[in-house]
Amino acid sequence: GAGVSQTPSNKVTEKGKYVELRCDPISGHTALYWYRQSLGQGPEFLIYFQGTGAADDSGLPNDRFFAVRPEGSVSTLKIQRTERGDSAVYLCASSLSPATNTEAFFGQGTRLTVV
Amino acid sequence: DAKTTQPTSMDCAEGRAANLPCNHSTISGNEYVYWYRQIHSQGPQYIIHGLKNNETNEMASLIITEDRKSSTLILPHATLRDTAVYYCIVRVSGNTGKLIFGQGTTLQVKP
Numbered sequence: 701g702a703g704v705s706q707t708p709s710n711k712v713t714e715k716g717k718y719v720e721l722r723c724d725p726i727s728g729h730t731a732l733y734w735y736r737q738s739l740g741q742g743p744e745f746l747i748y749f750q751g752t753g754a755a756d757d758s759g760l761p762n763d764r765f766f767a768v769r770p771e772g773s774v775s776t777l778k779i780q781r782t783e784r785g786d787s788a789v790y791l792c793a794s795s796l797s798p799a800t801n802t803e804a805f806f807g808q809g810t811r812l813t814v815v
Numbered sequence: 816d817a818k819t820t821q822p823t824s825m826d827c828a829e830g831r832a833a834n835l836p837c838n839h840s841t842i843s844g845n846e847y848v849y850w851y852r853q854i855h856s857q858g859p860q861y862i863i864h865g866l867k868n869n870e871t872n873e874m875a876s877l878i879i880t881e882d883r884k885s886s887t888l889i890l891p892h893a894t895l896r897d898t899a900v901y902y903c904i905v906r907v908s909g910n911t912g913k914l915i916f917g918q919g920t921t922l923q924v925k926p
Contacts, residue, residue, distance in 0.1 A: 704858075731912060733913060733914070735916075741918070742902060742916030742917055742919055743859065743914075743916045745913050745914070745915060748911045748912075748913050750911075755911060756911045756913065791859070793858075793859075793914075795912065797912070798911055798912030798913075799912060801847055801864070801866070802912070803849070803861045803864060804861070805861060806851075806859045806860070807858050808857060808858045809857075809858050
C-alpha cells in the first residue's frame with residue numbers, strides 16, 4: 701500500500717513569499733505529525749493532528765506557521781512571509797493512533813529553500 | 816527535550832553485528848522505546864519498538880534492560896546499506912504520542 705506522500709519534494713521560494721506544503725497520510729491513520737529538520741539535526745516536532753483538530757501545536761515557531769487538516773486526511777502546512785531561516789526539510793508522519801505502541805511512518809519530506 | 820542519550824557515532828565492519836546503545840533513565844512506565852533510522856536525504860524509517868520485553872523483527876532486535884533505563888538495538892549482520900543515523904526515541908505518553916528526536920548515532924558500516 702502507499703506510504704506517506706509529501707508534495708512537492710523540493711520548493712524554492714523568495715524571501716517574503718507564502719508557501720504551502722502538502723501531506724497525504726496513510727489511509728485510515730488518524731494521527732498526523734509535522735516535523736522540521738535542519739541540516740545536521742534531528743527532526744523537530746511542529747504540530748500534531750488527531751483527526752481534523754490540531755491537538756498540539758506547541759512546536760510551531762511563530763505565527764507565520766499554520767497547518768490545517770480539514771477533512772481529517774490530507775494536511776497542509778502553510779508558511780507566510782518566508783524567511784531564509786525557514787529553509788529546512790519539512791517531514792510529515794502518520795500513525796494509526798497516537799497511542800504509544802503504534803508506529804509512526806514518515807514521508808520523504810519537502811526540502812524548502814528560501815532565497 | 817529528548818529523553819534519550821546516544822553516542823554520536825559508531826563504526827561497524829560489514830557482516831558483523833552492530834550494537835547501538837541508548838540510555839533513557841527517566842522513561843516512564845507506560846512509555847515505549849522506538850528506534851528509527853535515517854539514510855541521507857530520506858525520511859526517518861521505522862525499525863522497531865518495545866516496552867519491556869525484548870523484541871525482534873526482520874530488521875533488528877531490541878534488547879531492553881530489566882530496569883528499562885537503557886536499551887540496545889542490534890543489527891545482526893550489518894551491510895553497507897545500513898549506514899545511517901539511528902535515533903532512539905521515547906514516545907511521549909498522553910494524548911499526542913509525539914516522537915521527540917535527539918541527535919542520534921551515525922553508524923558507518925565499513926567494508
